[in-house]
Amino acid sequence: MFLKSMELMGFKSFADRTHIDFSPGISALLGPNGCGKSNIVDAVKWVLGEQSTKNMRALKMEDVIFNGTVKRKALNVAEVTLTISNETNILEIDAPEIEIKRRLYRNGDSEYFINNTVVRLKELRELFFDTGIGKTAYSILEQGKIDQILSSRPEERRYLFEEAAGITKYKLKGIEAAKKLEKTRDNIKQVQNILTEVSKSYFTLKEQSEKTTEYRDIKNKLFDIDVNLQLLKIEKLKELHQRRGEEHKQREKSLKSIEDDIKLLGSDLSESHRNQGQIKNTLSESQKKLYGLGVEKESLKNRITANKDREKEYNLQFKSLDERESKYNLRSKELKSDIEEKNRTSEGLKSELITFEKNLSKYITENSRFSEHVQGLTDNIENNSNNVATYEDKKDGIIENIKDLATKITDKLEESLKSFSIEKHETLVEMFRKQLKLSKTNPSILFNLERDFDELINNFPINLLKLISEDKNLSQKKSYDLELKDITIKIQECKSVIQKSKDEIKLTNSKIEINSELISKEKIKIAESKVKLSGIEENLVLINKNLVEEETLLNEIKRERIQIGEKIKQIVMDRETLSKKLEELKLSEEKISSDIKKMEEEVNKLLNNNRDKEQLLNKKRENLSKISLQIERYNFETEHIDNKVAELYEEFKDKYSIELTDAKNSTEILNRDEDTLKQAIADLRVKQKMIGQINLMAPEEFKEVSKRYHFLKSQIEDLKNADENLSKITEQIKSESTKLFSETFFNIQKSFSVMYQRLFGGGSAELQLTDPHNVLESGIEIYARPPGKSLENISLLSGGERSLTAVALLFATYEIKPSPFCILDEIDAALDERNISRFVNTLTEFSKESQFIVITHNKKTVTGSGALLGVTMQESGVSKLITMRLEHEEEEE
Numbered sequence: 073m074f075l076k077s078m079e080l081m082g083f084k085s086f087a088d089r090t091h092i093d094f095s096p097g098i099s100a101l102l103g104p105n106g107c108g109k110s111n112i113v114d115a116v117k118w119v120l121g122e123q124s125t126k127n128m129r130a131l132k133m134e135d136v137i138f139n140g141t142v143k144r145k146a147l148n149v150a151e152v153t154l155t156i157s158n159e160t161n162i163l164e165i166d167a168p169e170i171e172i173k174r175r176l177y178r179n180g181d182s183e184y185f186i187n188n189t190v191v192r193l194k195e196l197r198e199l200f201f202d203t204g205i206g207k208t209a210y211s212i213l214e215q216g217k218i219d220q221i222l223s224s225r226p227e228e229r230r231y232l233f234e235e236a237a238g239i240t241k242y243k244l245k246g247i248e249a250a251k252k253l254e255k256t257r258d259n260i261k262q263v264q265n266i267l268t269e270v271s272k273s274y275f276t277l278k279e280q281s282e283k284t285t286e287y288r289d290i291k292n293k294l295f296d297i298d299v300n301l302q303l304l305k306i307e308k309l310k311e312l313h314q315r316r317g318e319e320h321k322q323r324e325k326s327l328k329s330i331e332d333d334i335k336l337l338g339s340d341l342s343e344s345h346r347n348q349g350q351i352k353n354t355l356s357e358s359q360k361k362l363y364g365l366g367v368e369k370e371s372l373k374n375r376i377t378a379n380k381d382r383e384k385e386y387n388l389q390f391k392s393l394d395e396r397e398s399k400y401n402l403r404s405k406e407l408k409s410d411i412e413e414k415n416r417t418s419e420g421l422k423s424e425l426i427t428f429e430k431n432l433s434k435y436i437t438e439n440s441r442f443s444e445h446v447q448g449l450t451d452n453i454e455n456n457s458n459n460v461a462t463y464e465d466k467k468d469g470i471i472e473n474i475k476d477l478a479t480k481i482t483d484k485l486e487e488s489l490k491s492f493s494i495e496k497h498e499t500l501v502e503m504f505r506k507q508l509k510l511s512k513t514n515p516s517i518l519f520n521l522e523r524d525f526d527e528l529i530n531n532f533p534i535n536l537l538k539l540i541s542e543d544k545n546l547s548q549k550k551s552y553d554l555e556l557k558d559i560t561i562k563i564q565e566c567k568s569v570i571q572k573s574k575d576e577i578k579l580t581n582s583k584i585e586i587n588s589e590l591i592s593k594e595k596i597k598i599a600e601s602k603v604k605l606s607g608i609e610e611n612l613v614l615i616n617k618n619l620v621e622e623e624t625l626l627n628e629i630k631r632e633r634i635q636i637g638e639k640i641k642q643i644v645m646d647r648e649t650l651s652k653k654l655e656e657l658k659l660s661e662e663k664i665s666s667d668i669k670k671m672e673e674e675v676n677k678l679l680n681n682n683r684d685k686e687q688l689l690n691k692k693r694e695n696l697s698k699i700s701l702q703i704e705r706y707n708f709e710t711e712h713i714d715n716k717v718a719e720l721y722e723e724f725k726d727k728y729s730i731e732l733t734d735a736k737n738s739t740e741i742l743n744r745d746e747d748t749l750k751q752a753i754a755d756l757r758v759k760q761k762m763i764g765q766i767n768l769m770a771p772e773e774f775k776e777v778s779k780r781y782h783f784l785k786s787q788i789e790d791l792k793n794a795d796e797n798l799s800k801i802t803e804q805i806k807s808e809s810t811k812l813f814s815e816t817f818f819n820i821q822k823s824f825s826v827m828y829q830r831l832f833g834g835g836s837a838e839l840q841l842t843d844p845h846n847v848l849e850s851g852i853e854i855y856a857r858p859p860g861k862s863l864e865n866i867s868l869l870s871g872g873e874r875s876l877t878a879v880a881l882l883f884a885t886y887e888i889k890p891s892p893f894c895i896l897d898e899i900d901a902a903l904d905e906r907n908i909s910r911f912v913n914t915l916t917e918f919s920k921e922s923q924f925i926v927i928t929h930n931k932k933t934v935t936g937s938g939a940l941l942g943v944t945m946q947e948s949g950v951s952k953l954i955t956m957r958l959e960h961e962e963e964e965e
């Protein structure tokens with residue numbers, strides 16, 4: 073027994089978890105149309121890895137998930153678990169029982185499990201290779217597939233034989249090997265292409281690298297020689313430096329002795345110069361003195377002459393002063409008499425001024441009194457004016473009151489008059505009424521009215537009069553009338569007082585005016601007298617000042633006259649002293665002149681002596697500057713040598729980026745001759761030129777390319793080996809497969825002929841390879857001749873014949889390579905009673921080897937089964953399983 077059980081959950085119509093226990097031998101799966109039998113077959117295919125939606129009778133794979141009924145909701149996951157017995161180790165897993173599970177979610181996620189371990193689909197498929205089970209095997213035969221076997225192209229039937237021959241695995245391996253081989257060859261091509269490209273660079277760079285290496289060799293040699301050459305140059309320069317140093321020492325000695333000589337000569341000369349200078353100084357002092365004496369002599373002479381001139385001049389001044397003294401004495405007398413006269417005039421003016429001032433003060437006092445009077449009158453006017461205004465206000469108030477009362481009285485009278493229509497008083501009353509009306513706007517009319525009123529009253533009846541006389545307003549009005557009269561009189565009185573005061577003010581103002589004119593006149597008089605007085609006083613001051621000045625001048629003249637007299641005496645004395653001094657000067661002049669002569673002779677002698685010494689000194693100095701120049705040259709030259717040496721070091725470093733001293737340590741010392749070295753450099757340069765253009769990076773690039781070149785070469789080698797191995801494997805697979813396929817085909821071929829005759833009860837059939845020389849590619853042709861019929865094309869067979877031929881092929885295959893289980897879905901549908909019996913008999917025979925699950929509606933097939941699996945749809949759209957066992961004996965009974 074192979075299939076032990078299956079569990080479906082959410083798969084197609086199996087909404088609930090449904091467990092199916094399979095029995096060994098033949099099991100019949102029964103149930104009405106559409107109850108879900110084929111869904112069980114689908115579940116087996118699906119769990120074994122079916123990927124075709126068409127084979128699952130679905131549009132998309134999610135359609136296998138229970139999609140709900142009127143009563144139930146759709147589910148989101150479908151799961152099928154198949155438990156397989158592996159006691160005979162048909163499957164290559166070391167376990168007596170294997171559980172395969174597939175799960176699919178509505179979002180498309182899908183999972184495969186072998187013994188609850190998640191696996192890939194590929195692993196699951198490989199498990200069933202060459203067992204007759206699986207997607208392309210012959211373990212499941214549905215009605216539709218029968219047609220497929222018979223009507224498909226010969227090549228398409230191969231799978232049945234390949235599975236039976238057990239070469240599916242080989243075939244896949246072969247395909248894999250072929251793919252690998254193709255890939256390897258592709259790789260070889262690609263690597264070859266790369267190698268071709270790399271080879272080009274390899275050989276180019278190889279050549280370049282050799283050239284560059286030679287170039288570098290020359291360069292290294294040139295470097296070594298250059299190091300030697302530069303060291304030689306530096307050595308020579310250093311030798312020259314040393315030589316010049318020795319010469320320099322000699323020169324410095326001579327320089328020292330010349331410098332000493334110059335020093336000695338210099339000090340001697342400067343001593344003699346100092347002497348000469350001293351004499352010259354004394355000489356020049358004497359000359360200056362002599363010159364000074366000359367100047368002094370001349371000045372004394374001039375002073376004596378001037379002395380005489382001044383004496384003359386003073387004598388003249390003395391005389392003039394005498395004259396001026398007598399003149400000033402006369403003028404002083406005149407001024408004194410003028411002063412006396414002016415004093416007299418001044419006294420007269422002063423007494424006049426006192427009189428004018430007295431008059432003025434009198435007029436001013438009077439005017440101030442008048443002004444006070446005017447002020448009193450003005451105040452009186454103001455008080456009376458205020459009273460008038462007060463009385464006027466009061467008067468207006470009384471008039472207003474009278475107006476009110478008049479209105480009230482007239483209204484009352486009018487009222488009273490209405491009740492009287494006395495004809496004889498009609499005119500009077502009418503007039504009275506008019507008056508009354510007017511009196512409302514003008515109360516003064518009311519006094520007129522009084523007269524008329526009295527007349528009227530006299531003629532009126534007594535009761536009316538009484539009425540009027542009793543009226544309070546009338547008496548009130550009379551009291552107001554009296555008050556009004558009184559106030560009017562007071563106003564008149566005040567106004568007459570105001571007028572009187574105004575007249576008095578006018579009069580007083582005219583008096584003030586007259587006085588003011590007098591005041592002005594007095595003031596003018598006073599001013600005029602004051603002006604005169606001040607003029608005289610100023611004149612007096614001036615004359616007094618003149619008198620003082622004249623007297624001062626007179627005194628001055630007297631003093632000057634005495635002074636000039638004394639000066640004349642002094643001048644005479646001075647002249648005597650000057651003449652004496654002039655004689656002394658003449659004597660000193662003679663002495664200094666003889667001294668100067670002596671000193672001049674001495675100086676000339678020293679000058680000659682110094683000239684000789686200076687000539688010698690100049691010669692020494694010339695020598696010194698010559699040697700100094702040589703020393704300077706030496707310094708310049710040695711500095712130049714040092715610079716040259718430094719330059720050589722520097723240039724070397726710039727050229728080679730290494731210190732010459734460092735290079736010296738690692739360089740062999742060559743020939744010591746500079747010319748030989750230079751010649752060697754020239755020769756190498758020629759060689760270097762001959763090399764031509766070089767790629768400096770070539771050796772490094774060549775190293776890289778070479779690495780790649782050898783790597784690619786070894787890769788091609790590896791790939792070629794792999795190609796060889798794969799070719800061998802492919803060949804091996806081919807020959808193995810050919811052998812297996814040929815054997816299996818031959819056996820099935822034999823078995824098919826026998827099985828056909830057995831199932832058809834005669835006739836004949838055979839299988840033939842369409843290309844026997846190419847067994848692995850060849851198609852398989854089926855030839856069948858049912859009993860009593862000529863050999864016909866299988867497409868012309870009836871439905872039943874076609875089913876039976878397919879069954880014969882299936883059983884023939886089972887005879888050679890039985891599948892562990894087999895599901896047959898209504899393949900007996902088209903068979904008649906006789907053929908069914910033969911089919912069931914054969915099936916029973918094979919059921920010893922394989923497990924059969926047969927979906928059928930045929931009673932005979934059912935009765936040939938050892939177990940029954942019933943599928944129902946008690947709940948609409950939801951499949952359910954019922955299991956029952958049948959004993960053959962019972963069934964036969």
Ligand SMILES: Nc1ncnc2c1ncn2[C@@H]1O[C@H](COP(=O)(O)OP(=O)(O)OP(=O)(O)O)[C@@H](O)[C@H]1O
Nearest residue numbers: 084085105106107108109110111135136137138139
């Ligand atoms: N995803 C699904 N969800 C629910 N029901 C489904 C689903 N897919 C198919 N079915 C139902 O399964 C039934 C078909 O079942 P199946 O083909 O197995 O019947 P059967 O028993 O083989 O019938 P017959 O004897 O006529 O061949 C249909 O009623 C279909 O509606």
